[in-house]
Amino acid sequence: MIPSTAAVAAAAAPLPAANASRRRAADVLILGGGLQARAAAYLLAKRGKRTVLVEHAAPQLAPAAGSSGVPPHLVLHLPAATPHLVNEATEAFALWRGVEAASGARSLLHLCGSIDIAPAGSGAAAAALGAMQEAGRAAGLPFGMLTAEEVGAAFPRLRPPRGAAAVFTNLGGVVQGRVAAAALLAMAQRAGADVAAGRCLLGWCDAGSHFAVRTAGSAAAAAAGGGEDEVVYECEQLLLMPEAAVQRQALALFGLAVAGASLWSVPAGRWGAPEECGALPVWQLLGSGSTRTVDDPTAVDSCWGLPLLEWGPPRSLLVSQGSAGGEPAEQPQQQQGQQQDAASAADGASGGGGSDLRQQEAAVTAVLAGAAAEDLAELAAGGLVERPGSEEAQDAERQREADEQQQLLRAQRRLGAAGGLAGRLVRGLGGRLPGRDTSQQFIVTPDGELAVGSHPGYDPGRIVVAFPATASALGCLPGDQLAPLVARLAMNELLGQPPEAVDAAAVSLGREALQAQAAALQHDTWAELSLSL
Known part of the structure; x- marks a missing residue:
């Protein structure tokens, strides 16, 4: 069962004083990266919301060094297996043309x-x-x-x-991905959005009337606890728009699991x-x-x-x-864990034991207790974490390296x-x-529908999650073309508006196909989250 808002809020410690930190107020804080996050920052700022976009909110959740998280080329492919997917792609196509016209970037x-x-x-x-x-x-x-x-x-x-x-x-x-990223960033900033690129997440808490999110300007500052470089953002609403490569881990930091959504390569x-x-x-x-x-x-x-x-x-x-x-893209043990998560979610929906919640609680506990990012992903999938430096840990590392090498070889053969x-x-x-x-x-979902909706552990609109998705069926191309549509639907959810021109039931995060679940956070996310950095 999904815990109540009071149960989730009770897990957070009282907001402590931050001596050296700077405080900044915002209506909406966007944590994430990619084109959809920049598009959402523009749309919200344009509607008068004080908006801050914090890109790549933690070192272990950021894309590889030198990567902006934006593919250099996105496919605009409108044919699809269902009329609704065609409609979504058509709307996204129209929105991209609007971005090109509004930005003046004719090569977009x-x-x-x-x-x-x-x-x-x-x-x-x-x-x-x-x-x-x-x-x-x-x-x-x-x-x-x-x-x-x-x-x-x-x-x-x-x-x-x-x-x-x-x-x-x-x-x-x-x-053209890089042109689109630059255009959306410029549009967001012109509309009044504050974009803080590369800041690291130290902690967050629900202060009742607002959320407080602690950040530092670098991984080194984060490891040192922030210090004078620390900035605390106080906002009424949070928008989580994780990039595909870190979606599972990023949502776990906020006590959210989406069974049925997996990372494919x-x-x-x-x-x-x-x-x-x-x-x-x-x-x-x-x-x-x-x-x-x-x-x-x-x-x-x-x-x-x-x-x-x-x-x-x-x-x-x-x-x-x-x-x-x-x-x-996950290792075999993670794939098995995802299948177990999906089965557990189905059991929970029909009155089962709800082991998916226990696995998510273990994942969040690992982060707050200082586990590595790889350990978090493994725990979220129901796996085990070996003691660092032990023979078991070394064997597991060698096995991971061997699995990665085999996956690389398979990819090379398939590409050839x-x-x-x-x-x-x-x-x-x-x-x-x-x-x-x-x-x-x-991100692949069973039906290829994008996901936009409120965190089920909070009042609607307080924490909103949004990400595009792809179907694994033959003929379906990557869904990152839906970025501007995802941004618009996220804005609608935050503002309490009905979705513009699409069926709300088809894109809701809480729809039965995805089995969104909230996990109670058992640790102090304000003070202890930085231990994982």
Whole structure:
């Protein structure tokens, strides 16, 4: 069962005095990063809310060094398996065009359309393409059906398999991620939002009428307890918008678990291409007719690609394995724990023991007691934490390294296979460019719906959580294109407004499909959270 607001608030210690810290008041404090967080800061500030965005709120929750957490290229792909997903993508597409117009960043969007191709005789691919057609018609998406010959005539650089069918729409394209990030940041600051990049989270508490959040300006300052560099933000509402790579851990810090949402990783790379490929749409090959088993790492049966916007040498295409062929980014024991979490959540909903809550309490306890980030993730999944320096800990570390190496090798083989498929589809595709491989990470939910809603342990609107999601079904591309829609829906939730133009039940964090659960925090999150840094 979800604890009451009083039970959660009782876990927090009285707000102590902070001698050397500076205090700043805000209506809304946004903890997170990425495009959706910057878009939310802009929308809230524009509506008169005193808004502070604290990006990457803790060292162990920040992206890798040198990474902004924003992918360099986002796919605008409107066809989807259900009418609601098509509607969400269409709204996000319109919002991106609004961002481009409002910011004046004319290089933000590359509107090239999209094409999805299913080879003849491929049952799963044909079914996925058929679902796209039905959903597109129901949602009013303008699209056309093309034969293989018509695809080749319209796009001479594409040579789909004989007998293939395709869905083409001229709505869609590519968002240049870094341009979008800079544009949204400038818009937020012009609207009056305060953006504090790179601050580290020391602690937080519910002071009754408001929340207090302690931060420091660097990891070193955080380890030293903040000192003169400490800033305490006092706000009426919190908006949690964690990036995909740290979503699970970030929500655990606030006593929240979302069963059914998992981190997936899909490899992508760059292949050399002639300049004419810059005129291609975003393309997706839904199948190859392969008879290889799914267990074979080279049996990649779908891939997609897009023309890169920076057409200086070397010219290239981004090629990625299809999202349906991705794999959970966590280690095997974490995957098992996630399955246990989901089962426990289902048991809890039907009167079971609720072991998912105990696991989350253990995860939060680990953070407040000084456990490492890896230990937190393992505890949140129901695993065990070894004593540092022990033989068991060393064995576990070696096993983790071996698992990571195997995962890397599988990704390399899958990416090579995706490049092979792309080479048969795209005329003149060159070789794979060294040193340009990446791993796309995104949150997968059972239905691919984004999640926006209030923390179930507090009054509605006090703590709001929002993140985009992706479905693991064939034909579904990464959902980070939904960033501006996620931001708008989060703003609606914070302001107590009905969602604008979308079905509230379909995007609520508390919907049955996600089984959102709140865990009582048993430790002093104000004073002890910094021990984990």
